[in-house]
Amino acid sequence: MKVEGQDWFYSKTVKEHFMKPKNFLNDLKEVKGFNGYGKTGNMKCGDVMEMWIKVADGRIKGCKWRTFGCASAIASTSILSEMVTEKGGMKIEDALKITGKEIMERLGGLPAVKVHCSVLGDQALREAIKDYEKKQSNKKTKQNK
Amino acid sequence: MKVEGQDWFYSKTVKEHFMKPKNFLNDLKEVKGFNGYGKTGNMKCGDVMEMWIKVADGRIKGCKWRTFGCASAIASTSILSEMVTEKGGMKIEDALKITGKEIMERLGGLPAVKVHCSVLGDQALREAIKDYEKKQSNKKTKQNK
Amino acid sequence: MKKPKEIYLDYSATTPVREEVLKEALPYFSEKFGNPSSFHSRGLEAKNAIESARKRIAKILNCEAEEIIFCGSGTESINLAIKGIAFRELAKGKRGHFITQKTEHEAVLKTMDWLKRIGFEITYLNVDENGLIDLGELTRSIKEDTLLVSIMYANNEVGTIQPIKEIAEICHKKNTLLHTDACQASEYLDLNVKKLGADLMTLNGSKVYSFKGTGLLYKRKEIEIEALIHGGGQESGARSGTENVPGIVALAKALEIAEWEKKKEAKRITALRDYFIKRVEKEIPKAKLNGHRTKRLPNNVNFSFEGIEGESLILYMNEEGVRLSTGSACSSKSLDPSHVLTAMGIDHGTAHGSIRFSLGKETTKKELDFVIGKLKEKVEFLRRISPVWKKGKGVRKK
């Protein structure tokens, strides 16, 4: 998708989420009781993302993140955290289906060189869900013992 | 010699002689009684010069010319015609010694690509003097017979 | 007749920048001065300016915006088109064959000459006495390894217009590409690349009442070329260097104005041109019109006045306030007669006496009347002092 001849470098939505990011982690206390954590990316590529989720009744009730990266990386995690928590929270099976493309569309497009940022967002989320599921199965195993 | 940053393409003297050429032949009647004629150059190179001289008492008393060529070619023949006729007329032995360089100096210099024009001028003159001398020796031969 | 201050009839050498053009570009010098590559508002502003200019020009050429490469002159655009293809091959360790024709601008000819020196094969097509190439000769010259054919749209000295559409068809039928130098055509002729069929096309600013030091290359996006100027990767990597933002904005505006006025102005100028030609032919003996009588740029008149040398006439006319050229502006540096006239089979003497009158947006009938009057006077004087002219008989052929 091409973003040209506009009044900013990215779409309006990216700008909003970059300038005023939603749900970023201010303090570790905020994720007390959260039950899933994921991390992705590396410094070499210039993007690192962390995501905490709180799952209850199969739905994502809370989502917090931290991002080292460019405007589109920050906006990607910000909007993703909104997507998964809005309307009472997304079911985790639906959350697992979120693609970078959907994030990008919701952001109103990204320049070609920045598309990978949106992919990183859903990767971090998936890691967090995996972590949640692992913890759950651990719990079950324990209970079953 | 370099001519640059001036208010014309050539020196002031070239301009004067080009804009108001001296001694050019207006009508063949003007060279009645002239006793030397020379021609040099060719159309291919873009310069052709004709020169008529009138020699008396070993001095050049009259000089007329016609030139097909650029401004420096016209100015060269014009100034040459002045040089050889001024101050009571140049002795032919001195006229034979005139070089392109002298013509060029008198013109206040010529751009490098135009130096050959001045050389053509003295060539035409030399041809005219040769022609005069040939005619003279022809006369003598006739007289001697 | 009162002597006018100045009559400029050298619009084919260069044009003054239009007021509207300068006005549109002016803010980009000191206010909106950002580097289009800078990642902040000033940079974005500059980037938007050049991308908008690209789109406006693409509309005129009927191509995509990304098919336009801005560069620093018509000459650079031509070099980029030709060497861009040559260097692409060179990097593969290959050479190849180019075709051009003998009356091209030096930018094409000297580029081809140099490619020849480094091992490419060049065919220089002949032209007829009007300056037109032979389409049969072109067809026969295209070979398996012909990389590009470069034929100008309209000639800068004699104004002859080549049949670009037919040439493009031949090139495409024989599986090669066509580049056309449209620098002289841009003000009056159709620049629709789809209609013309050109695969690459050169335009510049200095001939369309815009900035010197600006130009562009249209390149069909499927065609791969190597950059001539490597660096920061601007212009999609085809031409690096900080973009000349005011120059690009100016070029867009100038091409737009040209496009809007094209039909009307071409008609007006053609009428003036034909009036001028007719009067000169009638009133000055042995004045030979060079170039094609109808397949001719609306603003071009080129005459040889037998028996006189062009530079002298130009300087006499200059003294009367009339600005003229012998043809290519560059030729004033050399003593050789115009390569264009020579290629058209015109003898050296006649070629030396050629003068180009190139009309433009300020040209009026009144100006031309003044010019004709002075021309008659000066031609007559120069013929009077010319050893090769015989009154009533013309030039003596020896």
Added chain:
Amino acid sequence: MKKPKEIYLDYSATTPVREEVLKEALPYFSEKFGNPSSFHSRGLEAKNAIESARKRIAKILNCEAEEIIFCGSGTESINLAIKGIAFRELAKGKRGHFITQKTEHEAVLKTMDWLKRIGFEITYLNVDENGLIDLGELTRSIKEDTLLVSIMYANNEVGTIQPIKEIAEICHKKNTLLHTDACQASEYLDLNVKKLGADLMTLNGSKVYSFKGTGLLYKRKEIEIEALIHGGGQESGARSGTENVPGIVALAKALEIAEWEKKKEAKRITALRDYFIKRVEKEIPKAKLNGHRTKRLPNNVNFSFEGIEGESLILYMNEEGVRLSTGSACSSKSLDPSHVLTAMGIDHGTAHGSIRFSLGKETTKKELDFVIGKLKEKVEFLRRISPVWKKGKGVRKK
């Protein structure tokens, strides 16, 4: 503190055209618009303008007027210097060896890369952590067939100044030539080529408060190069194309003003630079100054703020009216961290967090105070949301 409208700290990317410069060049657009090659008064006027500009610049560089080749950008000048020598050899069927170093501008590096592809041998010298080359390594790298060494005068990202004089001495002792890219140096450093010893030197307009799309190459007259752009033979055949008369006049004026103000302005800017560096180092934890502390352009500051990514910081600062770059303007197109910082051995994470503050003629202490205030705020916020930053501890190295 009242928020200023705009604080431009990206002068190394490009500069606004000075009022005096524009004023001097303006008449050459629409009035004195002739083609310098035209053989009439309008042409002569234009020719005189560029020849006078050439002389004025030659005085500044302490060289002869004919040693200056005007062209269309710094990038083109660099390409002309390097490829001009390469192509000269190519036409003889030869290749050869070039030396450069790893923190050069892309114009040098990409040119060298391409020459490598067509068979030339290239040595890319290393730099130390300050960005300086090792003179011993340079000496050892020069070979029999080394055609040219190209080392920049001052770096555009980190401001490091190379010891050009010593480098020139080594080159000459070992019988090779030195080209130096002085685009960033021209506003503040000595441009006397005799003192510097450079055989070829590149300057451009866009960095000295003059026109984009202008540049020049100084070339010692004994050195033979092949043209990059062939055509009408302008610039003594080294660079064809109608000369950008206003651009050339502007460049002369701008370089003159720079020369007049150099000493005073370098002092003023150096003081501001050092004030800025000192405050940032004191007030922002883990801010790493990139580049040499003293062998540094007066107007360059480059910091890496650990734990954050540069683009985000730039965009936050932009929203506050502060215009900054991550370094090379071009790098904004790519995801790779700066090749300059990487060559200096700075790790990728730190390199990603680098910001260039390039000061200029309008920069004031008050502006810098505002910038520092905002910087602290934005760096703190970005670190807060950064997964790699640990308060009080800096970046966690994994």
